[in-house]
Amino acid sequence: MTIDPITLTVIQSGLQQVCDEMDLSFSRAAFSPVIAEANDRSDGIYSATDGALIAQGSQGLPVFVGVMQYSTAKIIEMIGQGRILPPEEGDIYIVNDPYLGGTHLMDVRFAMPVYRNGEIFCWLSNTGHWPDTGGAVPGGFSASATAVEQEGLRLPPVKLFKKGAMDPEIYAIICSNIRVADQRIGDVKAQAAALYVGQSRLFRLLDRYGDDVVQAAIAELRHRAATQMRANVALIPPGEYRASAFIDSDGVVNEPLEIALKITADGAGLTFDFSGSSAPCAGPMNSVLATTHSSVYLAMRHIFPDVPISAGAFEPLTILRPTGTFLDAQYPRPVSGCAAEVSQRIAEAVFAALVEALPDRVTAAPAGSSGNFALGGEVPDEGRSYVMYQISGGGYGGYAGGDGISNGCSTIGISKAPPVEIMEQQFPVLYHRYALHEGSGGAGEHRGGFGLDYEVEIRKGTARASFVMDHGRFGPQGALGGGDGGVNRVEVKRNGETFVPEHLSKAQDISLTAGDRVRVRTPGGGGYGNPANRDPALVAEDVRLGRYTAEEAERLFGEG
Structure with missing residues (x-):
């Protein structure tokens, strides 16, 4: 017909x-x-x-x-x-x-x-x-x-x-x-x-x-x-493109996990090979196969947003099953970090592999963390319990056309952080800070965007806090000479003392009482291009607005 x-x-x-x-x-x-x-x-x-x-x-x-x-x-x-x-x-x-x-x-x-x-x-x-x-x-x-x-x-x-x-x-x-x-x-x-x-x-x-x-x-x-995606893929010169992205740890063993990617372009399609990645891990940073595939699809959607969403857009993309790696989780491997964290690191590997082939379409790495912060508590005086879930934005990577956006949504979606007023209305918490994570944008001709800096206090009762985040050890990758973005920082202020979790941005079951606080500073995006080529007026503007100190600007861009 x-x-x-x-x-x-x-x-x-x-x-x-x-x-x-x-x-x-x-x-x-x-x-x-x-x-x-x-x-x-x-x-x-x-x-x-x-x-x-x-x-x-x-x-x-x-x-x-x-x-x-x-x-x-x-x-x-x-x-x-x-x-x-x-x-x-x-x-x-x-x-x-x-x-x-x-x-x-x-x-x-x-x-x-x-x-x-x-x-x-x-x-x-x-x-x-x-x-x-x-x-x-x-x-x-x-x-x-x-x-x-x-x-x-x-x-x-x-x-x-x-x-x-x-x-x-x-x-x-x-x-x-x-x-x-x-x-x-x-x-x-x-x-x-x-x-x-x-x-x-x-x-x-x-x-x-x-x-x-x-x-x-x-x-x-x-x-x-499918035809439109093939036409876009044909823009990539035939050959092999390699990159790696790293996850801080799996939450149990405090060692990095590597996503090793090889992309083969033949003019008609792309083949994605993750076989060199780390073995299945003990903690919850394993990715099931469906999420691994979807991570590649969404990365290509970022690169070629003009292609309509349908199964046809995936046909030119061949993803080899990464058997024996943490990107092909089998029962009973834990997977709570796969969608919100591992998926974004897979996308980061795709961006890093293709940025030289498509410099006008691919950005430096974005924050790449959903900032998963869960808080479950009891308010005895009110006879109620609650579970609060906080997601947060981060900086996007710089790109050929300009700086990355600040406090943008995660790579994997359009989810936005719930308004502070709503959270304070529904849960016994008080936000003392909600601002940009200054200094977190990676240096570059086009700098990365800035992450988010928020601090929340428990006002009533007791609570248990858990975090499954990432980029606490390694900041989002810069591209084409740009610097990496700032890392994720989590601090727990309890009983008058401040401590950082052993796994930096991963921890669970931290006991809190009224007056205790949690502060989270999310990653900034990677920088794009040589920082020395940045317009001095833009550097001065960032310093004037407090995004970098004068000392940071001098160190990162060679400007005061």
């Missing part, structure tokens, strides 16, 4: 709008600030036959591009094998198993088949970051975990909703294994409602153009995305 360009464009925009409305519905109805304010969620449309990505919301986390495709495909595969109950109209499956196309256990996916004329037309799927799914520490970010069971409740694909009604027994099992369970009902209903909104909007599109026309448009859009 031939579709005219105008109709094709309208259907493409219509599919995108379906996903965008799911995103907005999810955030506006959710109870948890990490979803409602930080937008740590994503929604998409997937093929009925193989789970391939058809469209994803523009406001969803890019790291979920690959993982939701992978998890939807697994559900379809398991249904075909008779391993899980087959779907009926109105059913919604819930799954967070990392080894079945997931990330960490707190990223919970819902998947719903959409029926037309008695047949599944497509699947709608979404992911939301739940503040807690049980495990050894509140929030699930167990920096010292050595098995996935220590990180929380692991759910295989099961029907949470059956024919449109929530199964109270499945929900009771979930609530019996997580903290502050009474608050999850708001997120669960918001997540399901987003899928129902998507189905309603999709039906409007199908009723307008017809199922066959929309299916033909989907196939054509996938073909065009």
Whole structure:
């Protein structure tokens, strides 16, 4: 079937709008600030036959591009094998198993088949970051975990909703294994409602153009995305491109982990080989295969943002399975750091490998850490408990066109830190500082952006703090002669004393009481180009604004 360009464009925009409305519905109805304010969620449309990505919301986390495709495909595969109950109209499956196309256990996916004329037309799927799914520490970010069971409740694909009604027994099992369970009902209903909104909007599109026309448009859009990505990849001269990126430690063994990447370009596609990377690690910085793949996809999306999001965009990209490395985690390896931290280091390796081949498109390394800070506490006077999850931004890398942005969202998504006012309203905390991490931008002709500097105090009761962050030992890489960005700094001020965790930005179960404080200074982005070539007026402006001291400017740029 031939579709005219105008109709094709309208259907493409219509599919995108379906996903965008799911995103907005999810955030506006959710109870948890990490979803409602930080937008740590994503929604998409997937093929009925193989789970391939058809469209994803523009406001969803890019790291979920690959993982939701992978998890939807697994559900379809398991249904075909008779391993899980087959779907009926109105059913919604819930799954967070990392080894079945997931990330960490707190990223919970819902998947719903959409029926037309008695047949599944497509699947709608979404992911939301739940503040807690049980495990050894509140929030699930167990920096010292050595098995996935220590990180929380692991759910295989099961029907949470059956024919449109929530199964109270499945929900009771979930609530019996997580903290502050009474608050999850708001997120669960918001997540399901987003899928129902998507189905309603999709039906409007199908009723307008017809199922066959929309299916033909989907196939054509996938073909065009593949063609467009191949054209972009052809800009890279044939050859091999190598780079490494390092993770500070795994949280258990205080030694760096290496991501060793070789990219082979042949003019028509790219092959990514991570086989030289470190072996599986004891702690939670292992990455499951779906997250490793998705990390490569999102890195290429950063480099070639003009390519529409669909499975076709991935076709020219071959990722060799990194068997025997920490980038192909197998049960029971812990994985709480894979989505928020390891994924960003994979992207950093991709940027570092390709920046010389594509200097006008690739940036120096961004902050590359989501700043995962979980706080679980009790307020006895009020008879309540809570789990607070804080994400934070960092500096972006400099690039050919200018300086990196400051306090930008993480490489893997568009999530923003929840407003301080919301956090102070919902949790017994007080923010004493929320400012730029001055001096953290890597030096370069175009300097890196600056990270975030915040300090939070526990006001009531007792609490337990956990961190799974990175770039505390090594700052984000500079590019083409630029300097590295500033490192992540975590300080705990307890009982009048200040200490830094052994693993710098990773620790768990730190006991806190009212009056204790935590200060976090996130990484700045890497610098781009020789710092000596920076415009002296720009250096002077940074000094005037307090971004660098005069001494730092002299040392980094040769200017006072």
